[in-house]
Amino acid sequence: MFCHTMDAAFLAPSFRQIAERYRKTPDASAMLEQKLLIGGRAHWGDTPMPPPEQRGGPLSRDDTHTLVQWVLSQ
Structure with missing residues (x-):
């Protein structure tokens, strides 16, 4: 929740965007889940998704799937 907000771009795009x-x-779900699990190159500007170690630690596959499904439902 540090980089993303619900409805306005901050350091990264909003969940709605x-x-x-x-x-x-x-x-898309698989691609976004992979990005959450390992980080990845930037798709929105110049800032890539940092690896889990720089975001407070890794998520489980189940939590990653749940989070991506929630984001895509916004």
């Missing part, structure tokens, strides 16, 4: 961009994209 992510949902709008990826909600109808095939395999």
Whole structure:
């Protein structure tokens, strides 16, 4: 919750912006889950998703899936 907010871009896109961009994209859920699990290159500007160690530690696969489904439902 440090980089993302519900409805306004801050250090990263808002959860609603992510949902709008990826909600109808095939395999978006898998791609977003992978990004949460390991980090990844920037899709929104110049700031990449940092690796889990820089975000407070890794998430379980179940928690990652739940979080991505929640974001895509916004």
